[in-house]
Amino acid sequence: xxxxxxxxxxxxxxxxxxxxxxxxxxxxxxxxxxxxxxxxxxxxxxxxxxxxxxxxxxxxxxxxxxxxxxxxxxxxxxxxxxxxxxxxxxxxxxxxxxxxxxxxxxxxxxxxxxxxxxxxxxxxxxxxxxxxxxxxxxxxxxxxxxxxxxxxxxxxxxxxxxxxxxxxxxxxxxxxxxxxxxxxxxxxxxxxxxxxxxxxxxxxxxxxxxxxxxxxxxxxxxxxxxxxxxxxxxxxxxxxxxxxxxxxxxxxxxxxxxxxxxxxxxxxxxxxxxxxxxxxxxxxxxxxxxxxxxxxxx
Amino acid sequence: xxxxxxxxxxxxxxxxxxxxxxxxxxxxxxxxxxxxxxxxxxxxxxxxxxxxxxxxxxxxxxxxxxxxxxxxxxxxxxxxxxxxxxxxxxxxxxxxxxxxxxxxxxxxxxxxxxxxxxxxxxxxxxxxxxxxxxxxxxxxxxxxxxxxxxxxxxxxxxxxxxxxxxxxxxxxxxxxxxxxxxxxxxxxxxxxxxxxxxxxxxxxxxxxxxxxxxxxxxxxxxxxxxxxxxxxxxxxxxxxxxxxxxxxxxxxxxxxxxxxxxxxxxxxxxxxxxxxxxxxxxxxxxxxxxxxxxxxxxxxxxxxxxxxxxxxxxxxxxxxxxxxxxxxxxxxxxxxxxxxxxxxxxxxxxxxxxxxxxxxxxxxxxxxxxxxxxxxxxxxxxxxxxxxxxxxxxxxxxxxxxxxxxxxxxxxxxxxxxxxxxxxxxxxxxxxxxxxxxxxxxxxxxxxxxxxxxxxxxxxxxxxxxxxxxxxxxxxxxxxxxxxxx
Numbered sequence: 001x002x003x004x005x006x007x008x009x010x011x012x013x014x015x016x017x018x019x020x021x022x023x024x025x026x027x028x029x030x031x032x033x034x035x036x037x038x039x040x041x042x043x044x045x046x047x048x049x050x051x052x053x054x055x056x057x058x059x060x061x062x063x064x065x066x067x068x069x070x071x072x073x074x075x076x077x078x079x080x081x082x083x084x085x086x087x088x089x090x091x092x093x094x095x096x097x098x099x100x101x102x103x104x105x106x107x108x109x110x111x112x113x114x115x116x117x118x119x120x121x122x123x124x125x126x127x128x129x130x131x132x133x134x135x136x137x138x139x140x141x142x143x144x145x146x147x148x149x150x151x152x153x154x155x156x157x158x159x160x161x162x163x164x165x166x167x168x169x170x171x172x173x174x175x176x177x178x179x180x181x182x183x184x185x186x187x188x189x190x191x192x193x194x195x196x197x198x199x200x201x202x203x204x205x206x207x208x209x210x211x212x213x214x215x216x217x218x219x220x221x222x223x224x225x226x227x228x229x230x231x232x233x234x235x236x237x238x239x240x241x242x243x244x245x246x247x248x249x250x251x252x253x254x255x256x257x258x259x260x261x262x263x264x265x266x267x268x269x270x271x272x273x274x275x276x277x278x279x280x281x282x283x284x285x286x287x288x289x290x291x292x293x294x295x296x297x298x
Numbered sequence: 299x300x301x302x303x304x305x306x307x308x309x310x311x312x313x314x315x316x317x318x319x320x321x322x323x324x325x326x327x328x329x330x331x332x333x334x335x336x337x338x339x340x341x342x343x344x345x346x347x348x349x350x351x352x353x354x355x356x357x358x359x360x361x362x363x364x365x366x367x368x369x370x371x372x373x374x375x376x377x378x379x380x381x382x383x384x385x386x387x388x389x390x391x392x393x394x395x396x397x398x399x400x401x402x403x404x405x406x407x408x409x410x411x412x413x414x415x416x417x418x419x420x421x422x423x424x425x426x427x428x429x430x431x432x433x434x435x436x437x438x439x440x441x442x443x444x445x446x447x448x449x450x451x452x453x454x455x456x457x458x459x460x461x462x463x464x465x466x467x468x469x470x471x472x473x474x475x476x477x478x479x480x481x482x483x484x485x486x487x488x489x490x491x492x493x494x495x496x497x498x499x500x501x502x503x504x505x506x507x508x509x510x511x512x513x514x515x516x517x518x519x520x521x522x523x524x525x526x527x528x529x530x531x532x533x534x535x536x537x538x539x540x541x542x543x544x545x546x547x548x549x550x551x552x553x554x555x556x557x558x559x560x561x562x563x564x565x566x567x568x569x570x571x572x573x574x575x576x577x578x579x580x581x582x583x584x585x586x587x588x589x590x591x592x593x594x595x596x597x598x599x600x601x602x603x604x605x606x607x608x609x610x611x612x613x614x615x616x617x618x619x620x621x622x623x624x625x626x627x628x629x630x631x632x633x634x635x636x637x638x639x640x641x642x643x644x645x646x647x648x649x650x651x652x653x654x655x656x657x658x659x660x661x662x663x664x665x666x667x668x669x670x671x672x673x674x675x676x677x678x679x680x681x682x683x684x685x686x687x688x689x690x691x692x693x694x695x696x697x698x699x700x701x702x703x704x705x706x707x708x709x710x711x712x713x714x715x716x717x718x719x720x721x722x723x724x725x726x727x728x729x730x731x732x733x734x735x736x737x738x739x740x741x742x743x744x745x746x747x748x749x750x751x752x753x754x755x756x757x758x759x760x761x762x763x764x765x766x767x768x769x770x771x772x773x774x775x776x777x778x779x780x781x782x783x784x
Contacts, residue, residue, distance in 0.1 A: 006493040009759040013766035020771065134342075140304065153773045 021150040033152065037172035039141040042130040044078050044176070050103040051077040053176075054095045055111025056085040056121070058230035061276045062269075063109070065175035067286040071294065076100070079176030083126030087116050087211045091127050099223065105297065106223045109289075110211075110260075111230045114246030115194070117208050120201035165272070171279075179279040182272035187233035189273035194239050202245030212254045219259025226293065227255050227262045231285055233274035263292045299341040301555050302508050302773075309338060314562060321485055321564065328455035328482065331563075335462035339428070346426040349385065350462060356381045357436045358457045361443045361450035371444060378440040382433045389429055394630030396420045428468030430627055434594055435461055439475035441598055448476040456482060465556040465563075469549070471570040471590035481565045488564040496561030497762060503554030505765045510722055511548035512774025513715050514540050522683060527692045530706040534697045538676045541683050543722050546575065549588070575675075576730040578667035579654035580644045583675060591627075595620050614649065618642040633681050633690060640678040668730065714772070 032040070053063045059081030068077055078098055085091055087110075099106045115121050130138065167183040215225050229248065232240075240246065252262045265288055269281040277285060299305040313334050320326040340347045360378040364371050387395075400417045407415030439460070442448040451457050460478050488496070521528070521537040528534070550571035557567045574587035584592045600620040606613035618639075625638015648654060657663040657670070677694055684690035696702045 005759055006490070006497050009497060009762050009766075012759070013763045016763065016767050017770050020767070144304070151770055153775075154771050 017151070024150040032172040032174060034172065035141050035152075037178070038082070038126065038130060039133075039138040040174065041078075041080065041082070041176050042127070043135070043138055043142060044080065044098055046097040047100050049076045049078045049098045049100060050105075051075055051107040051109065052095050052098045053077070053079045053081065053109040053111065054085075054091070055081045055230065056113055056116055056125075057081060057083045058113055058232070058276055059111035060176070061178050061180050062111070062230045062282045062285055063289065064173070064177040064179070064282055064286045066173065066177070067283050068290045068293075071287070071290040076103075077175065081111065081176065082130070084121050085116060085125045085127045086118070086121035087207060088122055089210065090131060092211070092214050094127070096218065107226065107293070108218060108223055109226045109228060109293075110215075112227055112248075112251065113230060114203050114240045114244035115197060117203035117211075117246060118197065118201040118244075119204060120197050122207070177282070179282065180272060180276060181279050185270055185272050185278065187271055187274045188235050190275040191233075191235050191239055194236065194275070195243060198239070198243035198245070202243070208246075208251060208254075212258050215255060215260045216258035224296065225260040226296065227252070227260050228289065229264070231265060231267075231269040231271070231277060231281070233271050236271075236274040261296055263289070263296075265289075299338055301552065302504070302512075305341060306338075309334075309341075310559070317563065321487075324483070324485070325453070325455065327485060328453065328459040331459040331463055331482075332455050335459075335464040335467055338464040339462065339467055342427050343424075349389070349426050349429070350432060353382065353385055353433060353436055354458055354461050357440050357461075358451075358454055360440055361457070362452065364440070364443050365450050375440060375444045379437060382437050386429065386433055390425055391626075391630045393420055431470050431472060432461060432467060434472050434591075435466075435475075438472070438594060438598060439479075442474060442476050448474075448479060451479055463560075465559040466567060469552045469556075470588075471553050471556060471567050472594050473567055473590065477568065478565065485564055488562060492561050492564070496558040498758075499554045499558030499561065501558075501762045501765045501769075503551040503556075503558060504769045506547035506551030506554065508551075508769050508773035509765075510718050511544045511551060513718050513772075514544040514547075514774070516775055517715060518544055518683070522685060522689070527689055527696065528706050529696055529702050530704050531696055531699055531702040532704075533706045534680075534693050535676075538679055538683075538693075538697070540719065542575070542672075542676055542679050543719060545679070545682075546571070547722065573726060573729040575672060575726050576668065577671050578658060578664055580641065580648050580671060580674065581654075583671055584641075584645075591624070595624050599623055614646055617645055617649075621645065628682070632687060633684060636687070636690075637678050637681045640674075640681065644674045644678075 051065075051068070053059055053065070060079060060083070061081075063079055063081070065077035065079050069075055080095055080098060082091075095108060099108070165182050165184070165186075167181065169181045171179045171181075173179065215227075218225050241248075256262055265285070267284070267288060269277050269285050271281065272278050299309060316330070320330040336347050336350075339350065357378055360374050363374045367374065396418055397420055400420065404415060404417060439448065439457075443450045451460075456479065459482050460473075460475055463473075463478070466473055518537060518541045521533075553570035557570070560567045568590060570588060570590050572586040572589065574583050577583035577586055600616055603616040603619060604612055605616060621638045621642035622635060623638070625634045625636070625641070628634040628637070653670070654667050657667045660666065677697070680693050680697070681690045684693060
């Protein structure tokens, strides 16, 4: 009786878990679960892309490879933006490794944000978190994909959903883009956070120099390196100009001197927190960016 | 691999499917345990296994030597202990020692005017997982052989099955050769009750780890990772209380799982946690918290130092030294040493003033004694968890500052997290106030047929099934067990 009790309890628990997961998988929404998304992005195949878009979460949410491909069919494009990413040597090496040496032209688009040059970004960023995770664990996450997700915790879903927004949904695409659908738009939401970051951690000139040096090396190798400032709210721009210690004009001068092409955008794009674009704005921004890239290629 | 990983689930399923095929044959059993344990351990990094093999080989042969060369016993004992302590010193403490040496060297250099003084290069080696635990397993074996408390095994795989046995390998409980080697020699099939007890332990262990500790972890992490500690007294009492439950559930959860897995294999590991937050004295706390480590330090450090044999003050000194070493065992940081020192201070004050006995004589004294113990333990936890000495000091001063009496919302505090914490706190309060009384009443009621026992065999399986389902769907953001870093 007792022996049966152990087996029966294990079987009952296993059955309920499986049934619940199957039910969940069948009613689950589109897109890729977060854990799988970031792991597969980190493991993007080296040498498999003609164009790599690098940067932090602003890039992750602002540039859609699938939209670029609509205008530039056949291009293999990766959005390689990670949360709070710093432009340090490891990240830049990883970006470079993704490019196919035989493709022509090879393009790297760098989303430049002041925060990416700060010690805060160096100490706390999504790329390094993943780099510190065993590759085997990341491959497991990707391999089991959606199936594992249906066994995911409801507690983390609850955490994703809470916040100041009535609606907070997102879709992770396999090409590295995250489309955000958030309401209402609060363009000042992230501003206090950035004030806090910059109060203790300002853009490091050495980090800027390191990026410029890398850009120079890339351009001499024939890579088309494009610099953009991912669109943010006017409140955010004001904070970054006032507190970040990053001087865009000086950076653009150095960047272009190193052979990079700088693209500025004057249109207003809607951001839900002042720092990240909503899906519709990201699509518009990507279209504008694609037009400018094609002009450069021509 | 960690217990709370998919890899471990697959590993355990395969192991327990194959276990009945090998468990009846002594040597096959030892080989199976050793091979499985090295797969389990090597999953992190196979190179860690080499150190475990090297340490194990030294102690296996030293054990044999202790029996074969009676004249060289002391020398062999010293060799083994030196090898184990050196392993710890190199892999765990080298960076700490060099950094402190650098601080002293640079200060002295500046003081005496050596302008060109360069700091000594500091090498930070990767800390092999569980090194503090398996070196202690190994040392206890050698000391017990030296003392004649255990006979050295002549079979290499018998020794390695004890040393590397995967349930206890990386985070304890710290088991003794005297307890486990005989069990490994004479295997008895797990009884149905043993299997059920194993499942109970495993379900409770996983629940404590993944549902309680992992849901508390993000709240505690956010509080301690903030650039500036929040200046609010109630905030820090809540956060430190959360951490107290996090570390308790994290570590005792691991121990429960380890004991449950051992039960399924047919072995018995001793109890490691016994509701420590119900203690009414610090002395009692240390008989309830990480019992296997406390008794290890008692038997292999405190008593060899002289224990309480040479008078009161020698006893205080030996206790203080033991607590300091215990603190340092937890990690190469001044914060852990201070944590140990604080507990030494508490125990010293308790021994000298005998305040728990005095307090318990008062009406309501038991509750007051519990409160005093918890306040002391909570303050010490701040040093255990803080990221710097400065932060720890700021938090402790805030906790006792009447000027910081303002309510501040705690980041990440969800209704679910609150519910989890309340349940845990009620569970401990139940242990504190009423377990024996209720148990006795229940038995009396059953004996007098006042309640039916018909539903009892069904009730517990339902609860355990619910706990296992909750471990999957209500688990917190996955993180490794806190004690892995030690």
